[in-house]
Amino acid sequence: KQEVTQIPAALSVPEGENLVLNCSFTDSAIYNLQWFRQDPGKGLTSLLLIQSSQREQTSGRLNASLDKSSGRSTLYIAASQPGDSATYLCVIPKGGSEKLVFGKGTKLTVNP
Amino acid sequence: EPEVTQTPSHQVTQMGQEVILRCVPISNHLYFYWYRQILGQKVEFLVSFYNNEISEKSEIFDDQFSVERPDGSNFTLKIRSTKLEDSAMYFCASSGWLNTEAFFGQGTRLTVV
Numbered sequence: 001k002q003e004v005t006q007i008p009a010a011l012s013v014p015e016g017e018n019l020v021l022n023c024s025f026t027d028s029a030i031y032n033l034q035w036f037r038q039d040p041g042k043g044l045t046s047l048l049l050i051q052s053s054q055r056e057q058t059s060g061r062l063n064a065s066l067d068k069s070s071g072r073s074t075l076y077i078a079a080s081q082p083g084d085s086a087t088y089l090c091v092i093p094k095g096g097s098e099k100l101v102f103g104k105g106t107k108l109t110v111n112p
Numbered sequence: 113e114p115e116v117t118q119t120p121s122h123q124v125t126q127m128g129q130e131v132i133l134r135c136v137p138i139s140n141h142l143y144f145y146w147y148r149q150i151l152g153q154k155v156e157f158l159v160s161f162y163n164n165e166i167s168e169k170s171e172i173f174d175d176q177f178s179v180e181r182p183d184g185s186n187f188t189l190k191i192r193s194t195k196l197e198d199s200a201m202y203f204c205a206s207s208g209w210l211n212t213e214a215f216f217g218q219g220t221r222l223t224v225v
Contacts, residue, residue, distance in 0.1 A: 031211040043118075043218035044155070044203060089155070093211045098143065098168045099157035100205075100214060 002027045002094045006103035013080055014111050021075040021106045023090030028068045035064050035075050036089040038105065044089065048075070080110045114138040118204050118217035125194055125224055133189045133220045135204030144187045145205040145214070146179065148172075155203065161187065162210075194224045 003026045013019055023033070035047045048064040050057045050073070056065040063076040077084055087105040094101050117136045125131050137144050146158040159169040161179055176192045187206075191198055204217045 032213075034213065036216070041201075041221070044205075044216035046213060046215060049213045091214075098145075098160040098162075098210060099170070100145075100147075100155075101157075102155040104154050 002030075002092060002101045004090055004092055004101050004103035006088075006090050006106050008106060009104065010107040010109075012109040012111065015080060015082060017080050017110075018076070018078050019080055019108070021077070021088050021090075021108070023073040023075070023103055025071045025073075025090075025092055025101075027095055028071050029095050030068065031093050031095075033064075033066055033073050034091045034100075035062075035073075036091055038087045038089055040087075047088075077108075080108075082110045082112050084108060084110050114215075116204055116206055116215050116217035118202075118220050120220060121218065122221045123223070125222070127196060127224055128193050131191050131194055131222065133191075133202050133204075133222070135187045135189075135217055136185055137187055137204065137206030138208075138215055139185070141206035141208050141215075143167075143207045143210060144179075144181070145207075146189045147203045147205060147216075148200040149203065149219075150197075150200045158189070158202075191222075194222075196224050198222060199224045 005024045007022045034049045036044045048057045050066045061078040087107045089105045090103040119134045144161040149155045159173045160167045178190045201219045205214045207214045
Protein backbone atom coordinates (compact mmCIF):
# COMPACT_ATOMS: atom_id res chain seq x y z
CA LYS A 1 0.00 0.00 0.00
CA GLN A 2 1.46 3.34 -1.03
CA GLU A 3 1.61 6.00 1.66
CA VAL A 4 2.93 9.49 1.13
CA THR A 5 4.25 11.62 3.97
CA GLN A 6 5.28 15.25 3.78
CA ILE A 7 7.48 17.04 6.25
CA PRO A 8 7.21 19.66 7.56
CA ALA A 9 3.45 20.17 7.76
CA ALA A 10 3.98 23.92 7.80
CA LEU A 11 6.89 26.22 7.08
CA SER A 12 7.27 29.97 7.45
CA VAL A 13 10.25 31.73 5.89
CA PRO A 14 11.30 35.29 5.08
CA GLU A 15 11.22 36.41 1.48
CA GLY A 16 14.33 35.55 -0.51
CA GLU A 17 15.18 32.39 1.39
CA ASN A 18 15.89 29.12 -0.38
CA LEU A 19 13.89 26.22 1.02
CA VAL A 20 13.34 22.49 0.72
CA LEU A 21 10.11 20.57 1.09
CA ASN A 22 10.30 16.85 1.74
CA CYS A 23 8.20 13.93 0.60
CA SER A 24 8.64 10.27 1.49
CA PHE A 25 6.80 7.26 0.14
CA THR A 26 6.59 3.65 1.18
CA ASP A 27 6.49 1.79 -2.14
CA SER A 28 9.49 2.59 -4.32
CA ALA A 29 8.00 0.94 -7.41
CA ILE A 30 6.59 4.15 -8.82
CA TYR A 31 5.92 5.34 -12.37
CA ASN A 32 6.38 9.00 -11.57
CA LEU A 33 5.94 11.62 -8.88
CA GLN A 34 4.13 14.90 -9.26
CA TRP A 35 4.31 18.08 -7.19
CA PHE A 36 1.22 20.29 -7.03
CA ARG A 37 0.47 23.65 -5.56
CA GLN A 38 -2.86 24.39 -3.87
CA ASP A 39 -3.93 27.90 -2.96
CA PRO A 40 -6.51 28.27 -0.16
CA GLY A 41 -9.93 27.13 -1.32
CA LYS A 42 -8.65 26.70 -4.83
CA GLY A 43 -7.70 23.99 -7.27
CA LEU A 44 -4.54 21.99 -7.79
CA THR A 45 -1.85 23.34 -10.08
CA SER A 46 0.72 20.91 -11.41
CA LEU A 47 4.26 22.19 -10.85
CA LEU A 48 6.56 19.37 -11.85
CA LEU A 49 6.37 15.74 -12.84
CA ILE A 50 9.39 13.48 -12.47
CA GLN A 51 9.42 10.18 -14.29
CA SER A 52 10.76 7.17 -12.40
CA SER A 53 13.83 7.13 -14.66
CA GLN A 54 14.73 10.73 -13.83
CA ARG A 55 16.68 12.04 -10.86
CA GLU A 56 15.49 15.62 -11.06
CA GLN A 57 13.31 18.08 -12.92
CA THR A 58 13.52 21.87 -13.03
CA SER A 59 11.01 24.60 -13.80
CA GLY A 60 12.09 28.18 -13.17
CA ARG A 61 12.91 28.58 -9.48
CA LEU A 62 11.67 25.07 -8.69
CA ASN A 63 13.74 21.93 -8.68
CA ALA A 64 12.39 18.53 -7.76
CA SER A 65 14.55 15.52 -7.08
CA LEU A 66 13.68 11.87 -6.83
CA ASP A 67 15.48 9.03 -5.05
CA LYS A 68 13.39 5.95 -5.59
CA SER A 69 15.65 3.62 -3.64
CA SER A 70 15.22 5.63 -0.47
CA GLY A 71 11.61 6.53 -1.16
CA ARG A 72 12.19 10.27 -1.12
CA SER A 73 11.58 13.36 -3.17
CA THR A 74 12.42 16.98 -2.43
CA LEU A 75 11.07 20.20 -3.86
CA TYR A 76 13.61 23.02 -3.76
CA ILE A 77 12.34 26.57 -4.11
CA ALA A 78 14.98 29.19 -4.78
CA ALA A 79 14.68 32.84 -3.77
CA SER A 80 11.20 32.44 -2.30
CA GLN A 81 8.59 35.15 -2.85
CA PRO A 82 5.33 35.95 -1.03
CA GLY A 83 3.47 34.66 -4.08
CA ASP A 84 4.91 31.21 -3.39
CA SER A 85 2.74 31.00 -0.27
CA ALA A 86 0.51 27.96 -0.75
CA THR A 87 0.21 24.31 0.19
CA TYR A 88 2.53 22.02 -1.75
CA LEU A 89 1.37 18.49 -2.39
CA CYS A 90 3.42 15.42 -3.30
CA VAL A 91 1.40 12.96 -5.40
CA ILE A 92 2.21 9.46 -6.59
CA PRO A 93 0.24 6.96 -8.69
CA LYS A 94 -0.62 3.87 -6.69
CA GLY A 95 1.07 0.83 -8.17
CA GLY A 96 -1.26 -1.38 -10.18
CA SER A 97 -3.99 1.21 -9.89
CA GLU A 98 -5.28 4.27 -11.67
CA LYS A 99 -5.56 6.37 -8.56
CA LEU A 100 -3.19 9.02 -7.28
CA VAL A 101 -2.09 8.97 -3.66
CA PHE A 102 -1.71 12.40 -2.07
CA GLY A 103 0.39 13.56 0.79
CA LYS A 104 -1.21 15.90 3.28
CA GLY A 105 0.95 18.74 2.06
CA THR A 106 3.32 21.35 3.40
CA LYS A 107 1.76 24.74 4.00
CA LEU A 108 4.34 27.35 3.03
CA THR A 109 4.16 30.98 4.11
CA VAL A 110 6.69 33.41 2.68
CA ASN A 111 6.76 36.63 4.66
CA PRO A 112 7.59 39.92 2.92
CA GLU B 113 -2.92 26.25 -22.56
CA PRO B 114 -5.51 23.48 -22.27
CA GLU B 115 -7.18 23.21 -18.91
CA VAL B 116 -9.80 21.26 -17.03
CA THR B 117 -12.83 23.37 -16.20
CA GLN B 118 -15.43 22.69 -13.53
CA THR B 119 -18.83 24.17 -12.83
CA PRO B 120 -20.22 25.42 -10.58
CA SER B 121 -17.39 26.72 -8.41
CA HIS B 122 -19.62 26.54 -5.34
CA GLN B 123 -22.89 24.73 -4.74
CA VAL B 124 -25.05 24.74 -1.65
CA THR B 125 -27.69 22.04 -1.40
CA GLN B 126 -30.07 20.68 1.17
CA MET B 127 -29.50 17.24 2.62
CA GLY B 128 -31.24 14.59 0.58
CA GLN B 129 -31.16 16.56 -2.65
CA GLU B 130 -29.43 15.39 -5.81
CA VAL B 131 -26.50 17.34 -7.19
CA ILE B 132 -24.60 17.14 -10.44
CA LEU B 133 -21.07 18.43 -10.65
CA ARG B 134 -19.78 19.15 -14.12
CA CYS B 135 -16.36 18.99 -15.69
CA VAL B 136 -14.89 19.53 -19.11
CA PRO B 137 -11.62 17.58 -19.30
CA ILE B 138 -8.79 18.39 -21.68
CA SER B 139 -10.05 17.47 -25.11
CA ASN B 140 -7.56 14.81 -26.20
CA HIS B 141 -7.31 13.11 -22.82
CA LEU B 142 -8.57 9.58 -22.34
CA TYR B 143 -8.65 9.11 -18.56
CA PHE B 144 -10.96 11.06 -16.30
CA TYR B 145 -11.13 11.19 -12.54
CA TRP B 146 -13.03 12.58 -9.60
CA TYR B 147 -11.32 13.30 -6.30
CA ARG B 148 -12.57 15.01 -3.19
CA GLN B 149 -11.03 16.88 -0.30
CA ILE B 150 -12.88 17.25 2.97
CA LEU B 151 -11.79 20.39 4.77
CA GLY B 152 -8.46 19.86 6.48
CA GLN B 153 -7.95 16.38 5.06
CA LYS B 154 -6.01 14.78 2.23
CA VAL B 155 -7.25 14.71 -1.33
CA GLU B 156 -8.79 11.28 -1.86
CA PHE B 157 -9.66 9.29 -4.94
CA LEU B 158 -13.27 8.61 -5.84
CA VAL B 159 -13.40 7.13 -9.33
CA SER B 160 -11.62 6.80 -12.65
CA PHE B 161 -13.30 6.56 -16.05
CA TYR B 162 -11.89 5.23 -19.29
CA ASN B 163 -13.43 4.12 -22.56
CA ASN B 164 -16.89 5.19 -21.39
CA GLU B 165 -16.95 3.12 -18.27
CA ILE B 166 -15.76 3.16 -14.70
CA SER B 167 -12.32 1.59 -14.59
CA GLU B 168 -11.69 1.89 -10.87
CA LYS B 169 -13.52 3.21 -7.83
CA SER B 170 -12.83 3.64 -4.16
CA GLU B 171 -14.85 2.39 -1.23
CA ILE B 172 -16.19 5.93 -0.86
CA PHE B 173 -17.86 5.69 -4.27
CA ASP B 174 -20.99 3.87 -3.20
CA ASP B 175 -24.39 3.57 -4.85
CA GLN B 176 -25.29 7.19 -4.22
CA PHE B 177 -22.55 8.27 -6.62
CA SER B 178 -22.51 7.93 -10.39
CA VAL B 179 -20.46 9.32 -13.25
CA GLU B 180 -21.31 9.93 -16.85
CA ARG B 181 -19.77 11.28 -20.01
CA PRO B 182 -22.98 12.26 -21.77
CA ASP B 183 -21.73 13.98 -24.89
CA GLY B 184 -18.06 13.28 -25.48
CA SER B 185 -16.87 16.47 -23.82
CA ASN B 186 -18.55 16.79 -20.43
CA PHE B 187 -17.84 14.50 -17.50
CA THR B 188 -20.28 14.61 -14.60
CA LEU B 189 -20.45 13.37 -11.04
CA LYS B 190 -23.92 12.86 -9.61
CA ILE B 191 -24.63 12.46 -5.94
CA ARG B 192 -28.12 11.06 -5.67
CA SER B 193 -29.10 11.93 -2.11
CA THR B 194 -26.61 14.22 -0.45
CA LYS B 195 -25.54 13.85 3.15
CA LEU B 196 -23.88 16.36 5.43
CA GLU B 197 -20.63 14.40 5.19
CA ASP B 198 -20.57 14.87 1.41
CA SER B 199 -19.58 18.48 2.01
CA ALA B 200 -16.14 18.81 0.43
CA MET B 201 -14.20 20.22 -2.48
CA TYR B 202 -14.64 17.97 -5.50
CA PHE B 203 -11.91 17.93 -8.12
CA CYS B 204 -12.12 16.65 -11.64
CA ALA B 205 -8.91 15.57 -13.37
CA SER B 206 -7.84 14.15 -16.68
CA SER B 207 -4.74 12.57 -18.14
CA GLY B 208 -3.70 11.59 -21.60
CA TRP B 209 -2.86 8.07 -20.63
CA LEU B 210 -2.55 5.89 -17.55
CA ASN B 211 0.03 7.14 -15.04
CA THR B 212 0.93 10.22 -17.06
CA GLU B 213 0.68 13.81 -15.86
CA ALA B 214 -2.70 14.57 -14.37
CA PHE B 215 -4.35 17.97 -14.76
CA PHE B 216 -6.89 19.11 -12.22
CA GLY B 217 -9.74 21.57 -12.40
CA GLN B 218 -10.29 24.38 -9.93
CA GLY B 219 -12.79 22.35 -7.99
CA THR B 220 -16.42 22.62 -6.93
CA ARG B 221 -17.02 23.38 -3.30
CA LEU B 222 -20.11 21.45 -2.26
CA THR B 223 -21.84 22.48 0.95
CA VAL B 224 -24.67 20.27 2.20
CA VAL B 225 -26.91 21.93 4.78
